[in-house]
Amino acid sequence: MNQVDKPLKLLIFYQYFGTPKGGWSTRYYEFAKRWVGLGHQVTIVTSPYYKSDIKADGFISKQNIEGIDLIVINSPDSNKVGVIQRMINAMRFSLVSTYYALKLNYDIVLASSGPITIAFPALMANIFRKKKFAFEVRDLWPKGAIELKTIQNKLLIKVGLSFEKWIYKRANLVVSCSPGMDEGVKEVNQNVPTLIIPNSSDNELFSPNEPEIPVGFPAEWNQKSIFIYAGSLGLMDDCSQIIHGAKHLKSQDIKIVIIGDGAEKQLLKSLVTELQLEDRILFKNLMPKQELVKWFSIAKGSFVTFKDLPVLHTNSPNKMFDSFAAGVPIIQSTKGWIKDLIEETHCGFNVDPGNPRSFADAMEAIHADESLRSEMSLMARKVAVERFDRGKLANIYLNRLLELK
Numbered sequence: 001m002n003q004v005d006k007p008l009k010l011l012i013f014y015q016y017f018g019t020p021k022g023g024w025s026t027r028y029y030e031f032a033k034r035w036v037g038l039g040h041q042v043t044i045v046t047s048p049y050y051k052s053d054i055k056a057d058g059f060i061s062k063q064n065i066e067g068i069d070l071i072v073i074n075s076p077d078s079n080k081v082g083v084i085q086r087m088i089n090a091m092r093f094s095l096v097s098t099y100y101a102l103k104l105n106y107d108i109v110l111a112s113s114g115p116i117t118i119a120f121p122a123l124m125a126n127i128f129r130k131k132k133f134a135f136e137v138r139d140l141w142p143k144g145a146i147e148l149k150t151i152q153n154k155l156l157i158k159v160g161l162s163f164e165k166w167i168y169k170r171a172n173l174v175v176s177c178s179p180g181m182d183e184g185v186k187e188v189n190q191n192v193p194t195l196i197i198p199n200s201s202d203n204e205l206f207s208p209n210e211p212e213i214p215v216g217f218p219a220e221w222n223q224k225s226i227f228i229y230a231g232s233l234g235l236m237d238d239c240s241q242i243i244h245g246a247k248h249l250k251s252q253d254i255k256i257v258i259i260g261d262g263a264e265k266q267l268l269k270s271l272v273t274e275l276q277l278e279d280r281i282l283f284k285n286l287m288p289k290q291e292l293v294k295w296f297s298i299a300k301g302s303f304v305t306f307k308d309l310p311v312l313h314t315n316s317p318n319k320m321f322d323s324f325a326a327g328v329p330i331i332q333s334t335k336g337w338i339k340d341l342i343e344e345t346h347c348g349f350n351v352d353p354g355n356p357r358s359f360a361d362a363m364e365a366i367h368a369d370e371s372l373r374s375e376m377s378l379m380a381r382k383v384a385v386e387r388f389d390r391g392k393l394a395n396i397y398l399n400r401l402l403e404l405k
Helices: 027-037 083-103 116-128 143-148 154-170 179-188 240-246 265-274 289-297 310-314 318-325 337-345 356-368 370-386 390-404
Strands: 009-013 041-046 060-065 068-073 108-113 133-137 173-176 194-196 225-230 254-259 281-284 299-304 330-332 348-350
Touching (some): 027 390, 083 116, 108 116, 116 154, 133 390, 194 390, 225 318, 240 356, 254 356, 265 281, 299 318, 337 348, 348 356
Parallel strands (some): 009 041, 108 133, 173 194
């Protein structure tokens, strides 16, 4: 990317902004700092997500992080609260954001969902100020909520589906985070211009290093094969697949670390106790990315799991891209584009979400065959560098946004 004579003034609505100091996705921190470094102006309207390091000082807080202007609205989201409260918070965030969509000076607007209500301020900018806007789909909604049964009210479903159609009809560009999501968008509106920009690999932060023992690592686990899960512990993640798989392990030298937080965490801990796997599985709290790097440095493999629903097979999980960047093979249970990627590149194992023994077999194979693990590790890093490098994807993204200006 080269610096430009006339910088783009970009306004982004994204509720979950965070930096590597937090335990959440750094997608827009990484993209935005690169765009700012080229001379563009980026303002992000966000909120303090409970997994992020961003905090609010009052209801409205203005901050600047490495040249990125932040407007933080204290209307946080969390999967630990009920659906109704989450909807209220999302709508409040959207309504307050509309003020900035109508007031601020900018060229184009980008709204990154979910929740889908994030599109409302961008739509208002499009309608009342004739601003072009891009809408980013990080999960298919309301399809996902319908399949997960978190929304069952027929009126809400009808409103959600209509709102989705309206967004795609007016958007100048729809950015999807995976091929499966792109297909989902096209099913709703086959004429909308689309671009696939997956969640990406931080190949500098997670660059494969010599193993570094992290804080809280059990001394008695030295010389063991460590497998990790690092991500959300919510309903859709279905990490019980990993725990049930662990019950079928034969080798006592395989240990599992589950890192993260979410609504299902206590249920998962109870399942570990019920299956008498306390000596096999360790839970760690949410941690900054800089600390997470150390856990990846000692990992033989990592897990990517989701509930076995069609919409979730389209996901683009950050934990997978971190694993690739660290050169750690993945064991994954989705049936969409990620499964195809693994079959093509041989950077991990595809397993069956309904067959716990397949998880155990994959772990045992990596544990028993260091040459196999090394080969998969090299392929994982190659995939990170060649396909999912954050700098390359930021460049592609920016060039497409500049076309809208």
